[in-house]
Amino acid sequence: xxxxxxxxxxxxxxxxxxxxxxxxxxxxxxxxxxxxxxxxxxxxxxxxxxxxxxxxxxxxxxxxxxxxxxxxxxxxxxxxxxxxxxxxxxxxxxxxxxxxxxxxxxxxxxxxxxxxxxxxxxxxxxxxxxxxxxxxxxxxxxxxxxxxxxxxxxxxxxxxxxxxxxxxxxxxxxxxxxxxxxxxxxxxxxxxxxxxxxxxxxxxxxxxxxxxxxxxxxxxxxxxxxxxxxxxxxxxxxxxxxxxxxxxxxxxxxxxxxxxxxxxxxxxxxxxxxxxxxxxxxxxxxxxxxxxxxxxxxxxxxxxxxxxxxxxxxxxxxx
Amino acid sequence: xxxxxxxxxxxxxxxxxxxxxxxxxxxxxxxxxxxxxxxxxxxxxxxxxxxxxxxxxxxxxxxxxxxxxxxxxxxxxxxxxxxxxxxxxxxxxxxxxxxxxxxxxxxxxxxxxxxxxxxxxxxxxxxxxxxxxxxxxxxxxxxxxxxxxxxxxxxxxxxxxxxxxxxxxxxxxxxxxxxxxxxxxxxxxxxxxxxxxxxxxxxxxxxxxxxxxxxxxxxxxxxxxxxxxxxxxxxxxxxxxxxxxxxxxxxxxxxxxxxxxxxxxxxxxxxxxxxxxxxxxxxxxxxxxxxxxxxxxxxxxxxxxxxxxxxxxxxxxxxxxxxxxxxxxxxxxxxxxxxxxxxxxxxxxxxxxxxxxxxxxxxxxxxxxxxxxxxxxxxxxxxxxxxxxxxxxxxxxxxxxxxxxxxxxxxxxxxxxxxxxxxxxxx
Numbered sequence: 001x002x003x004x005x006x007x008x009x010x011x012x013x014x015x016x017x018x019x020x021x022x023x024x025x026x027x028x029x030x031x032x033x034x035x036x037x038x039x040x041x042x043x044x045x046x047x048x049x050x051x052x053x054x055x056x057x058x059x060x061x062x063x064x065x066x067x068x069x070x071x072x073x074x075x076x077x078x079x080x081x082x083x084x085x086x087x088x089x090x091x092x093x094x095x096x097x098x099x100x101x102x103x104x105x106x107x108x109x110x111x112x113x114x115x116x117x118x119x120x121x122x123x124x125x126x127x128x129x130x131x132x133x134x135x136x137x138x139x140x141x142x143x144x145x146x147x148x149x150x151x152x153x154x155x156x157x158x159x160x161x162x163x164x165x166x167x168x169x170x171x172x173x174x175x176x177x178x179x180x181x182x183x184x185x186x187x188x189x190x191x192x193x194x195x196x197x198x199x200x201x202x203x204x205x206x207x208x209x210x211x212x213x214x215x216x217x218x219x220x221x222x223x224x225x226x227x228x229x230x231x232x233x234x235x236x237x238x239x240x241x242x243x244x245x246x247x248x249x250x251x252x253x254x255x256x257x258x259x260x261x262x263x264x265x266x267x268x269x270x271x272x273x274x275x276x277x278x279x280x281x282x283x284x285x286x287x288x289x290x291x292x293x294x295x296x297x298x299x300x301x302x303x304x305x306x307x308x309x310x311x312x313x314x315x316x317x318x319x
Numbered sequence: 320x321x322x323x324x325x326x327x328x329x330x331x332x333x334x335x336x337x338x339x340x341x342x343x344x345x346x347x348x349x350x351x352x353x354x355x356x357x358x359x360x361x362x363x364x365x366x367x368x369x370x371x372x373x374x375x376x377x378x379x380x381x382x383x384x385x386x387x388x389x390x391x392x393x394x395x396x397x398x399x400x401x402x403x404x405x406x407x408x409x410x411x412x413x414x415x416x417x418x419x420x421x422x423x424x425x426x427x428x429x430x431x432x433x434x435x436x437x438x439x440x441x442x443x444x445x446x447x448x449x450x451x452x453x454x455x456x457x458x459x460x461x462x463x464x465x466x467x468x469x470x471x472x473x474x475x476x477x478x479x480x481x482x483x484x485x486x487x488x489x490x491x492x493x494x495x496x497x498x499x500x501x502x503x504x505x506x507x508x509x510x511x512x513x514x515x516x517x518x519x520x521x522x523x524x525x526x527x528x529x530x531x532x533x534x535x536x537x538x539x540x541x542x543x544x545x546x547x548x549x550x551x552x553x554x555x556x557x558x559x560x561x562x563x564x565x566x567x568x569x570x571x572x573x574x575x576x577x578x579x580x581x582x583x584x585x586x587x588x589x590x591x592x593x594x595x596x597x598x599x600x601x602x603x604x605x606x607x608x609x610x611x612x613x614x615x616x617x618x619x620x621x622x623x624x625x626x627x628x629x630x631x632x633x634x635x636x637x638x639x640x641x642x643x644x645x646x647x648x649x650x651x652x653x654x655x656x657x658x659x660x661x662x663x664x665x666x667x668x669x670x671x672x673x674x675x676x677x678x679x680x681x682x683x684x685x686x687x688x689x690x691x692x693x694x695x696x697x698x699x700x701x702x703x704x705x706x707x708x709x710x711x712x713x714x715x716x717x718x719x720x721x722x723x724x725x726x727x728x729x730x731x732x733x734x735x736x737x738x739x740x741x742x743x744x745x746x
Contacts, residue, residue: 021407022405022410024330024331025330025409030600030612031571035552035571038552039552042553070555070557071558154403155402162398182651182738185720185738186432187725187735189728191733193733205401292359293360293361294361
């Protein structure tokens, strides 16, 4: 990627006029995110960018490349691999890091299980989602990372709405929502002691629509499962879960073929697909703009456990 | 309050809500989100479920923003929550701030980035201490306008005379402040929705727009132009390959516009050069505006490092270079600030040590009196002097908020201890 590349080839003149106000907003968000990424990279000795292969982390990585262009990305990216992946996402991850020339670190939940650091739930509904926190914190400690960029957005969840842009984690990796550092004017205070670390959220002020507008404007590649395709699924608790991976069929459940796409990409055991015929970025933007259910509500079984599921997981060190 | 021309594209508007406890701030934001169709069905059903659990009679829209368990249990806002909505006109970023005096520091944080402060007043109680406190803080932080949302008008039978008394009292109060801003008052009911997104049949005597329309038309262009400044965050050096000779200075532009060919002075060392190229989000641009995140290439090989500031040579107001500063400060931690206390400071991209040399006074936010004191406690607002370990390149906050703000960091805990606005800089 060079400074001279004109990335703005995504949409027609008519569509662009329609989205002019939205793009003005996107410019503001882009300036803000790039500024945050540069500041954290300047203040911290050993940052890392958390990369799941999902759309938010793809946008985050793209912004990080722009922030330092024409120089290379001055830090690695890390994938916390639950072992319960969509094959398309791993293929996409490996292609993207090769094409964009970034260094990839993989932290494996399977290795955490094998090493006895975590105990895996058993049963047909077991998910490794919550186990990721331990693997993530272990990897941060092992590599000595003092800051981890994440693609978290305040509009995703009511606990995330309270999150700082630069968020302090104690030696145990815990988030204390009652003891957060104030961030007047967005001035970032990156001072920590050894063993503590920071989480940085450059996309804090972005919404799902902003993410898709950026993907359209900059033609950010995504895993194919974000677009409409036919998949064998089973309906469970109102969600369409993919069959053939970690999801184990229960008695009476009948798999069927459906035309779907994924609105979020997470652990395959608890990420649901939505019925959709959206085959292009513009189709998806139209669909998201008309959506009546939040992306996490529609697609994440892990967030519907309880009213404060996300707050509880974040306190333990989750993304 | 001025209105932008109908054809002009209006940029993102940042809003902070303020006001006393139970004035209905969170309910108002919930109403804005709900009536602009920003609330999703699963969020609404979760709110209805939670409203029943916490014993709120009807659907409590405040639960849309009070996201922490402790807040929902106590029914109050403790920390700033951010919410987002957009209309065909523009996008909005809302900071919902706490009303309790004990969380004043969070109100300061929420208002620090706001273009507009919405100060809620309960129509039954009129102007109270928190109204004055928050209006004062909002003007001190240099919001561009204050909207007085006179809420719960339904509970005083939409009484025009009562509304006028409140509106005039806030206007007169703000007018008398050191840095007044335009004030507009709106009679509304956040609970019922009158004059929030649409108009109201109950206020034929009110000829102004509903709240949302006012916000859509609010002109948030920067009010001041001291001349361009860019605090260098990082030097971009590819070191090898086709860009081996590239050297760019990354930072955010404040204070004015900058164009290729402009002359800039590198402060504090005073060397002058010319802008050879500008890049924004990886693309070359000829000209940049306030708020743009840039990489600047200079025509000459000069010594520039993180912490330095590029200042437009023909600036209307020269940047001040000095290590003795006077500041207004909001104190944000329990341990009091006293004369002789030492902290870290961060101003722009420069960090160093700061020692408190004098405390001039504390602002009594109720009476606006300047009270002599030897310490500032949690949530106090005062005026103090600092001796810095190294010079900063700064503006007075009233001239350029981006160049006139700094934070103090507690040496023992590393937490952010104070938010400061520069009132003077001396060598």
